[in-house]
Amino acid sequence: MTNLANALYNIRLLDDLAKKNTPIHALHPLVKLLTTVIYLAVVMSFGRYEISKLLPFIFFPLVVALLAELPLMPIVHRLLMVLPLIIGIGILNPIIDNQTITILGVDFSRGWLTFFSLFIKCIVSVSAGIILIATTGMNRLAVAMRMLKIPKIFVLQLLLTYRYITVLMEEFLTMTQAYSLRAPNQNGISKNNWGSFAGQLILRTFDRAERVYQAMLLRGFTMEYHVGMIEKANINDFAYFTGWSLFFVIAKNYNLPLFLESLITGVVK
Amino acid sequence: MSHHKVEARNLHFSYPDGHEALKDVSFTIFHGESVGIIGVNGAGKSTILMLLMGILFPDSGDVLVGDVHLTKKTLPMIRQRLGMVFQNPDDQLFMTNVYDDVAFGPRNYKIDEKEVESRVMNALDLVGISDLKDRAPFRLSGGEKRAASIACVLSMQPDVLIMDEPTLALDPKARRRVIGLLNSFEHTKIITSHDLDLVLETCQRVIVVKNGRIAADGATSEILTDRELLDSCGLELPLSIQNCPVCGKSKINIE
Numbered sequence: 436m437t438n439l440a441n442a443l444y445n446i447r448l449l450d451d452l453a454k455k456n457t458p459i460h461a462l463h464p465l466v467k468l469l470t471t472v473i474y475l476a477v478v479m480s481f482g483r484y485e486i487s488k489l490l491p492f493i494f495f496p497l498v499v500a501l502l503a504e505l506p507l508m509p510i511v512h513r514l515l516m517v518l519p520l521i522i523g524i525g526i527l528n529p530i531i532d533n534q535t536i537t538i539l540g541v542d543f544s545r546g547w548l549t550f551f552s553l554f555i556k557c558i559v560s561v562s563a564g565i566i567l568i569a570t571t572g573m574n575r576l577a578v579a580m581r582m583l584k585i586p587k588i589f590v591l592q593l594l595l596t597y598r599y600i601t602v603l604m605e606e607f608l609t610m611t612q613a614y615s616l617r618a619p620n621q622n623g624i625s626k627n628n629w630g631s632f633a634g635q636l637i638l639r640t641f642d643r644a645e646r647v648y649q650a651m652l653l654r655g656f657t658m659e660y661h662v663g664m665i666e667k668a669n670i671n672d673f674a675y676f677t678g679w680s681l682f683f684v685i686a687k688n689y690n691l692p693l694f695l696e697s698l699i700t701g702v703v704k
Numbered sequence: 705m706s707h708h709k710v711e712a713r714n715l716h717f718s719y720p721d722g723h724e725a726l727k728d729v730s731f732t733i734f735h736g737e738s739v740g741i742i743g744v745n746g747a748g749k750s751t752i753l754m755l756l757m758g759i760l761f762p763d764s765g766d767v768l769v770g771d772v773h774l775t776k777k778t779l780p781m782i783r784q785r786l787g788m789v790f791q792n793p794d795d796q797l798f799m800t801n802v803y804d805d806v807a808f809g810p811r812n813y814k815i816d817e818k819e820v821e822s823r824v825m826n827a828l829d830l831v832g833i834s835d836l837k838d839r840a841p842f843r844l845s846g847g848e849k850r851a852a853s854i855a856c857v858l859s860m861q862p863d864v865l866i867m868d869e870p871t872l873a874l875d876p877k878a879r880r881r882v883i884g885l886l887n888s889f890e891h892t893k894i895i896t897s898h899d900l901d902l903v904l905e906t907c908q909r910v911i912v913v914k915n916g917r918i919a920a921d922g923a924t925s926e927i928l929t930d931r932e933l934l935d936s937c938g939l940e941l942p943l944s945i946q947n948c949p950v951c952g953k954s955k956i957n958i959e
Contacts, residue, residue, distance in 0.1 A: 447840055450800045454838065574800065598798055601842065605794075646795040649759050653783050654809035654860060661811035662804070663820065 446601060448509055449565070453572030459503035464571045464579035464665065466672040470679050471567045475560050477683045483549040487693060489556065491686040495679065496562040503570045510565055514558060521557045525550040573597050574662040587659060594660055599644060606639045708735035708770065708863045708892050710756060710786070715765035717751055725751040726762070727916045733864075733909075738886075738893040740903035740924065743913035744938035749896040750791070752913065753868055756894070757788050769864075784813060787862030791869045793853035797841035802833070802852050805841055809860040820859075827858040831885060847878030854885065864892040871899050900942035904928050912937050 453460065459467075474495055481489050500510065529546035536545050568576065573594060580590045610632065614624060624632055685691070710733045717726040725748045733739050741749050754760040756767055758779045767774040769782045790796045799805040806827055810820045828834040831851040836844065841852055850870065857865065870886065871879040879902070886893065886906045897903055903910060903924065910927040912920040914937045920927055927933065928942055940946070947954050 447800060447842075450840070454801075572800070574804070605842075643795065646790070646792070647798050650790055650796040651798070651808070653757055653759070653788055654856065655780060655783060655812035656808075657780075657812065659812075661808075661814070663807060663811060663817055 442604070445509075446604065449569045450572055452505060452509075452569040453575075455504060455570075457503050457570075458671070459499055459570045461671070462570075462675055463668040463672040464575040465582050466668060466676045467567055467571050468576060468579040468583070470676055471563050473680055473683060474563055477687050478556055478560055480687070481552065481556070483552055484545070486548060486552050486555070488686065488690050489552060491691045492559055492683075493555070495682075496559055496566055499566050499570070500562075503566065505566065505569055510562060510569070513565055514561060517557065517561050521554055525553040528553070574660070575665065577660055578662055578665050591658060591660060598647075599640070602643050602647065603636075603640050606636055606643060610636060610639070708785075709733065709768070710864055710892070710894070711766075711768040712752070712756070713766040713768065715752070715755055715762045715767070717755060717760065717762050725916050726755070729765070729913075729916070729918055731911055731918065731921060733892060733894060735863075735892055736890065737909055738907045739895070740907035740910045741894065741896040741913060742898070742900065742903060742910060742939060743919075745898075747913040747938075748916045749913055750868060751916075753788065753866055753894070753896060756866060757786060758782060784860060785863045786866055787857030787860050787864070788866040789850075789853050789857050789868065789870060791872060793846075793849035794842070796853040796856060797849060800840060801838050802828070802841055802844070802855075803837040805852065806837075806855045806859045809856060813860075823859045823861065824855075827855040830858055830888075831855045832881070845878075847874055847881065850874060850878065850882060851885075854882075862891065864894065865889060866894045868896050869898070870895060871897065871902050900928060900939065901944045904942045904944065912939070914938070 474492070478489070478492050500507075527546075528550040529544045532544065532546035532549055534545045535542045536548070537543070571579070577590050577594050580593075581587060611624070614628075614632070615621070618625070712729055712731050715726050715729040716724075718724045729748070729752060741752060743749050751760065755762055756774075758767075758774050758776075769785060772778050772782065774782055797805050799808060803824055806824045807820050810823050811817075815823070824837075825834060828837055831854050833848055833851045833855065836848060836852070841849060844852060854867075854870075867886075871882050874882060879899075883902055883905050886895070893906070895903065895907060907924050910920070910922065910924045911918055912927060912933070919937050920930075920933055929945060931941055934940055
C-alpha cells in the first residue's frame with residue numbers, strides 16, 4: 436500500500452524536474468523535441484551488428500542529463516522498468532543467430548552482438564525520451580507538437596491520458612485501502628473479487644474523469660490546450676540543434692571509436 | 705443592474721433513470737445578492753447548480769443570466785460570467801501546478817499572457833496562497849486545495865460566484881478563512897451547503913429546497929430561525945442559534 440501511495444506521490448517527478456532552471460531547461464521545447472526525434476531516428480537506423488558506431492550515441496543522453504542536473508537514480512529506476520521487455524525481445528538472439536565471430540581474441544555468438552545492439556538502442560532511446568520530458572514538461576512538449584502541426588486531437592489525447600493516470604491511481608489507492616482494511620488476512624485482492632473490483636474502478640474513474648471534464652468546460656475549455664507563453668527560439672537553441680545534429684551525422688557516417696583508437700595507437704607508435 | 709441577474713423559470717428536470725429531481729423551480733437572484741440554497745441530501749440543490757451552469761439542461765423551463773437565455777450557443781459567454789467552485793476541489797484541479805490551474809480559464813479565453821499573469825497573481829493573493837503557486841495541486845492540504853479552487857474561478861473574473869458546499873471537509877480554522885473570504889467578495893453569490901451556520905454568516909437570503917420544489921424563499925434571518933419550517937424540510941436550526949448545550953438556555957427568542 437505504501438508503495439502505491441509513494442508511486443502516486445512520485446508520479447509527477449518528471450514534471451517537478453521539468454521546473455528546474457538550467458541551460459537545457461531554458462531551451463525552446465520544439466528544438467529539444469526535434470533534436471530528440473532526429474537522435475531516435477539515427478539510433479534506430481543502425482544495423483544489427485553495428486555496435487561500435489552506436490557507442491558515441493550514449494553521449495547525447497549522458498551530456499544532456501548532466502547539463503540539466505537531472506538526478507541519476509530516478510532515471511535508472513525508470514529504465515529498469517523497460518529492461519524486462521528488452522531482455523524478453525532479445526534473449527533468444529544468441530541462440531538463434533549462433534554463428535561465431537571473434538572480437539579481441541574472444542569467440543562470441545553473433546546473436547550476442549544483436550542482443551547488445553538492441554539493448555543499447557533501447558536504453559539510449561528510452562533515456563532520451565525520459566530526459567526530454569524531464570527537461571521540458573508535458574505541457575510545453577504538447578505546445579512543441581502543435582507547432583509541428585500534429586493534430587490537436589492527438590496532442591490532447593496524450594495530455595489527458597497523462598492526467599488520467601493520477602485519477603486512475605487515486606481511485607485505485609482509495610479502493611485498495613478500503614478493501615485491505617476489511618480483508619486484513621489477505622495478501623492483495625482475492626481473485627474472486629477481481630472482476631467487480633476492476634469494474635468498479637473503471638466506473639469510478641469514468642465518473643471522476645467526467646467531473647474533471649465538466650470543470651474544464653466550465654472554465655472555457657474548447658479542445659485547445661493553452662499553456663501560456665513560449666519564448667521565441669534564440670541563438671542557444673540554434674546552436675544546440677545544429678551542434679547535436681552535426682554530431683549525429685558525423686557519428687552515423689564515421690566510426691568514431693575506431694577513429695579514436697587509430698588516433699591513440701598512432702600517437703603511441 | 706439587471707445584467708448580473710440570474711433567473712430560473714419553471715425548471716423541470718429528470719435524470720435518465722427517471723428520478724424527477726426538480727419540479728417547477730423558479731427564482732430570481734439579483735446583482736450583489738448572496739443566496740444560500742439549502743435542503744436535505746437529494747433535495748435537488750446540486751441539480752439546480754448544474755442547470756444554472758449548463759452542465760445539465762432542463763426538460764422544460766428556462767435559465768436566464770442577465771437577459772440571455774442559457775442555450776448551447778450562449779454557454780461560453782455565460783460560463784465566463786458565472787464561476788462555479790466544485791464540491792470536491794480534486795475534480796477542479798487537474799494541471800501540474802497551482803499557477804497553471806488558476807491560469808487555465810483565462811488562457812482558454814485567449815487573454816494576453818501578461819494579463820493572465822496579473823489575474824492569476826491577484827486571485828492567488830485574494831485567497832492568500834500566492835506562495836503555493838508552483839506546488840502540485842494534489843500535494844496541497846484540504847484547505848489549500850479549496851483556496852486554490854476558489855482562485856481558479858476568481859481568475860476568470862466572474863460576475864456571479866456559485867459554490868457547492870464550500871466548507872465541506874475543512875478544519876475549523878480553514879472553514880473560518882473561507883467564510884471570511886466569501887464575505888469579502890462583492891460578487892453575487894449562490895452557495896449550497898449543509899453548514900447552516902456558514903449560510904447564516906454569508907447569505908442574506910435563503911432558498912429551501914424540498915423534494916425538488918422550493919419550500920421557502922426569504923430572508924436568512926427569518927428562514928434560519930423558523931424551527932417548524934426547517935424541521936418540516938428535514939433540517940434543523942443552525943448550531944449557533946440552538947439552545948446552549950450546557951445550560952439549555954435559548955439564544956434567540958423564537959418560541
